[in-house]
Amino acid sequence: MSDAFSPSSSFSPGPSALWHNHLRALGSPHSLPAIRQMVEECAQRAGLEDEDVMKIEMAVGEACTNIIEHSYATQASSAPDSQLDIDVVAIRFADRFEVVIQDYSSINFAITEAETFGELDDWIATGRRRGLGIWIIQSFVDKVEHRFVCGQGNELKLVKFCA
Incomplete structure (x- = not known):
């Protein structure tokens, strides 16, 4: 990941990217269908198997839902509209498909450090009604990276390696 967030108008995934969207x-919440559709179409274009397309689409949907519910809901009344956007970039490299999600929240939501559980049965045994989304994100992709830059927001990279 780059050292600083790039504005969407000048985003460049680097010379090794085959393409990006x-x-x-x-x-x-009204934006979630469009986000999921874009990710689904890009994952299919990248040649992922149907199951992997579904998994990365669900993982991105969960990540964006977490941004909306946990970050933006708490700052909606005080933030300008442009600060409540979510940028989603799908990138195809020769060996992998990546989705980079950027929010503009002042809240550091380090999903890579969040409490999780090993198997789905472990979550069911807890009796909890929430928290499954983090498990979905971490279990449905091959690699998860997160970074937070104060004053700029969170960047979450979800990676699915291609055979």
Whole structure:
């Protein structure tokens, strides 16, 4: 990942990327279908198997839902509209498909450090009604990276390696 967030208009995934697609959406539940559709179409274009397409689409949907519910809901009344956007960039490299999700929250939501559990049965045994989304994100992709830059927000990279 780069040292600083790039504005969407100048985003460049680097010379080793075969192609990329970018979507900027309002951080609202109404934007989730468009985000999921873009990721699904890009994952299919990248040649992922149907199951992997579904998994990365679900992982991205869960990550964006977490942004909307846990980050933006708490700052909605005080933030300008542009600060409640979510940028989603799908990138195809020779050996992998990546989705980079950037929010503009002042809250550091380090998903890589969040409490999780090993297997789905372990979560069921806890009796909890929430928390499954983090498990989905971490279990449905091959690699998860997160970084937070104060004053700029969170960047979450989800990677699915290609055979």
